[in-house]
Amino acid sequence: MLRMALPTGRVLKQAEPFLAAAGYTPLESLSATRKLTVPSKCGRVEYLLVKPVDAPLYIEQGVADCGVCGKDVLMESGADLLEPLDLGFARCRMVVAGKPEIERRGDNLLSPVRVASKFPHVAQHHFEKKGVPCTVFKLAGSVEIGAVLGLSHYIVDIVETGTTLKENGLVVHEEIAECSARLAVNRAAWYAKLGEVHELVEQLKQHCQSP
DSSP: OOOEESSSSSSHHHHHHHHHHTTTOOOOTTTHHHHEEOOOOTTTTTEEEEEETHHHHHHTTTTSSEEEEHHHHHHHHHHHHHEEEEESSEEEEEEEEEEEEHHHHHGSOSSEEEEEESOOHHHHHHHTTTTTOEEEOOOOSTHHHHHHHSSOEEEEEEEEHHHHHHTOOOOOEEEEEEOOOEEEOHHHHHHHHHHHHHHHHHHTTTOOOOO
16 A cells, blocks of 8 residues: 655645546545545555645655655755656746845845745755855745845745735746656655556656646
């Protein structure tokens, strides 16, 4: 039996119809039980409902054999997982954003630059890779407030339409990555449950959404 971690929130809302179309049903009572075992085309599957930030760690540690995770969460976690499939839904972009005038100031920025983000590890790595000294602090909720109030020069966050940035007078300065939901698999499970995992991949592959 495969154990599959599913994250709460926006990814789960899109994962439910996706998995249902692929024959992995029912999911209706999952939010109430947080754990549900159902039949599927490749044997029984046990769903575990977890917080998005916990999903990669649960999969890496073998609490779950596989799971559906946003690429943004996978990047931030740094978990050592296989990602055999881009599922194609829950698309967004991870970007560096800030006030329009920041770019015009160029080298006049204070060093190190201040960055607010829900993804501090990704943000730190991005600016260090560019050779830009930075101080990154974690903000939950509306990260935009960091740049709006002048607490930070930049924010690093995910955007879908960019509407929230515009409403706060911010613009995208750089794109770090295209993100979407991925199938993440525990390395040991990939070999120990080879037939079940490969069957899962093949079933889901038929329903992946094109960019």
